[in-house]
Amino acid sequence: xxxxxxxxxxxxxxxxxxxxxxxxxxxxxxxxxxxxxxxxxxxxxxxxxxxxxxxxxxxxxxxxxxxxxxxxxxxxxxxxxxxxxxxxxxxxxxxxxxxxxxxxxxxxxxxxxxxxxxxxxxxxxxxxxxxxxxxxxxxxxxxxxxxxxxxxxxxxxxxxxxxxxxxxxxxxxxxxxxxxxxxxxxxxxxxxxxxxxxxxxxxxxxxxxxxxxxxxxxxxxxxxxxxxxxxxxxxxxxxxxxxxxxxxxxxxxxxxxxxxxxxxxxxxxxxxxxxxxxxxxxxxxxxxxxxxxxxxxxxxxxxxxxxxxxxxxxxxxxxxxxxxxxxxxxxxxxxxxxxxxxxxxxxxxxxxxxxxxxxxxxxxxxxxxxxxxxxxxxxxxxxxxxxxxxxxxxxxxxxxxxxxxxxxxxxxxxxxxxxxxxxxxx
Numbered sequence: 316x317x318x319x320x321x322x323x324x325x326x327x328x329x330x331x332x333x334x335x336x337x338x339x340x341x342x343x344x345x346x347x348x349x350x351x352x353x354x355x356x357x358x359x360x361x362x363x364x365x366x367x368x369x370x371x372x373x374x375x376x377x378x379x380x381x382x383x384x385x386x387x388x389x390x391x392x393x394x395x396x397x398x399x400x401x402x403x404x405x406x407x408x409x410x411x412x413x414x415x416x417x418x419x420x421x422x423x424x425x426x427x428x429x430x431x432x433x434x435x436x437x438x439x440x441x442x443x444x445x446x447x448x449x450x451x452x453x454x455x456x457x458x459x460x461x462x463x464x465x466x467x468x469x470x471x472x473x474x475x476x477x478x479x480x481x482x483x484x485x486x487x488x489x490x491x492x493x494x495x496x497x498x499x500x501x502x503x504x505x506x507x508x509x510x511x512x513x514x515x516x517x518x519x520x521x522x523x524x525x526x527x528x529x530x531x532x533x534x535x536x537x538x539x540x541x542x543x544x545x546x547x548x549x550x551x552x553x554x555x556x557x558x559x560x561x562x563x564x565x566x567x568x569x570x571x572x573x574x575x576x577x578x579x580x581x582x583x584x585x586x587x588x589x590x591x592x593x594x595x596x597x598x599x600x601x602x603x604x605x606x607x608x609x610x611x612x613x614x615x616x617x618x619x620x621x622x623x624x625x626x627x628x629x630x631x632x633x634x635x636x637x638x639x640x641x642x643x644x645x646x647x648x649x650x651x652x653x654x655x656x657x658x659x660x661x662x663x664x665x666x667x668x669x670x671x672x673x674x675x676x677x678x679x680x681x682x683x684x685x686x687x688x689x690x691x692x693x694x695x696x697x698x699x700x701x702x703x704x705x706x707x708x709x710x711x712x713x714x715x716x717x718x719x720x721x722x723x724x725x726x727x728x729x730x731x732x733x734x735x736x737x738x739x740x741x
Contacts (some may be wrong), residue, residue, distance in 0.1 A: 317478060320478070320479035320480070321344045322479055322480070322481050322483065323346050323348065323466050323477050324345065324346070325347075325483070326612075326626060326647055327351070328354075328434070328613075329434065329437070329625030330628045331347055331486075331612075332347070332434060332438060332441060333628075333629025334628075334630070336437060336629075337633035339445060339446050341634075341637045343636070343637065344445075345441075345445075346447040346448075346479065347361075347475065348453065348454045348466060348468060349448065349449065349452065350454075351450065352451040354435060356431060357430050357590070359590060359592045360512035360590040361592060362430075363428060364428065365425060366425055366621065366623065366699055367424055367425055368424070368697050368698055368699045371702075372657055373656035374627060376623055378426050378449040381394065382394065382509065384456075384571050385623075390630050392626065393436055394428065394473060396434070397429050398428045399546060399699070400425075401425040401524050401543070402417060402421060403415065403424070403524065403526045404416040404417070405522075405528065406528050408679070408682040408683045408685075408687075409533035409534070411530035411576070412682075414689050414690065414707055416697055417693050425698040429546055433622070440594045445653070449470070452470040453468060455467055456492070457496055457608070459607050462607075463478050463607070464480070464481065465477070465478050466492075479633050480640060481607050483610075483611050483636065484498075484611065485611045485612050485613075485625075485632070486497075487614060488596075488619055490610070492612040498605050499597070502597040502598055502600060503597060505597065505598070506595075506596045507559070508590065508594045508596065508598070509591070509592075509594050510556070510558075510593075511556075511589060512553050512554070512589070512590040513553070513554040513556075513568060513589050514552075514553055514586065514588040514589070515552055515585070516551050516585045516592065517550055517585060517712075518542070518580050519579060519580045520580050521542065521552050523544070523549070526541070526698070527541075527543065528540075528541055529541075532573055532674060532675065534577065535571050536556060536557060536558060538556075539557075540567075540571055540577065542580075543555070547664075554568065554571075556568045556571065564591070593694055596617070597617065598617055599615060601654065603649070603653055604649070609646055611629065612629065614626065615653070618659070620657065624656075627656070628653075631652055635649035643668075648650070658668065659701075676728070676732060677725075681728075684722060685711055685718075688714045688718075
């Protein structure tokens with residue numbers, strides 16, 4: 316007779332491994348199903364930095380030598396990999412007008428880390444706790460009945476199934492398993508983005524420990540071109556570009572590096588590596604469970620929860636499963652925490668998304684003008700994609716009378732931009 320586990324987890328990213336670790340610590344028999352054969356090898360253009368904003372995702376992260384501490388959520392994990400503090404963020408217009416974000420005390424706004432090493436450490440912890448990990452295995456469908464969850468898998472062409480009392484779906488933003496369980500019926504699909512991250516050596520003019528966003532049609536993309544630090548070396552950066560099927564990221568990168576205001580930065584540079592991903596964008600899953608299954612982390616998010624959010628989701632998902640197995644409303648408790656902790660679960664996230672939709676809403680000349688209004692200031696240090704637009708527009712709109720006087724048409728556009736739909740902003 317096939318074994319029935321207490322918990323089956325699909326996905327061995329930060330959410331899935333953290334859930335497995337915590338559930339095993341609580342005494343549950345856990346199995347993790349992961350399509351990759353080695354979780355330490357990262358080929359996806361994905362988040363690999365911690366956001367150090369106070370209160371971000373309901374937490375104020377502490378990163379120390381050897382530990383990542385979540386004081387508000389009351390847990391910590393070991394991390395022995397490399398890390399690099401990021402102290403400044405710049406928004407740049409086509410003619411190099413700059414909005415600068417930084418803390419006056421030099422406190423980092425973000426910390427770059429080795430995601431592969433982090434996941435490997437969690438995997439090792441899980442192994443020591445007796446978690447069974449089925450690597451190189453694809454979970455292609457699942458069934459949820461009154462008292463169990465069955466996940467259907469295939470590995471090297473051989474089909475099988477895994478049965479457990481409860482299930483956690485943590486297979487990422489492009490997750491299909493939650494859909495197969497009927498959990499996406501109320502979710503609205505917006506867009507599929509394609510992203511590529513280029514590891515580039517010897518780029519010119521990069522300011523160390525900074526994150527740089529370049530907005531404008533002159534940079535060949537509606538999304539910002541992003542240049543930030545890399546753990547590959549002091550003279551190496553990561554260049555992230557986003558596109559779509561109609562305009563591929565590789566095409567954008569080639570144009571940016573050879574025929575844009577950034578072309579001079581790339582003279583004499585060398586591309587060392589490339590990571591890529593596609594990302595389906597939905598509104599968040601407000602109630603992230605159904606029956607015996609909880610969708611955790613990116614699987615239920617608007618775009619992503621990032622690594623620190625994933626770790627928190629995993630921790631709370633495990634606690635929820637333990638409570639469910641003891642006859643308590645664990646999934647409801649998780650839902651209350653989920654809705655409170657992540658900003659994309661409120662209607663305010665619509666305005667935040669629109670706040671980043673600078674192109675093509677504004678022409679390059681308009682961006683040059685707007686960015687020039689605040690370039691003599693240093694705005695509050697923030698890495699958060701939700702707080703940043705609020706800080707930026709707050710600073711720009713201190714000059715609303717000047718904008719209305721000098722650029723009345725632009726002023727009307729600024730005043731009505733929040734009426735843009737989220738679909739249009741993508």
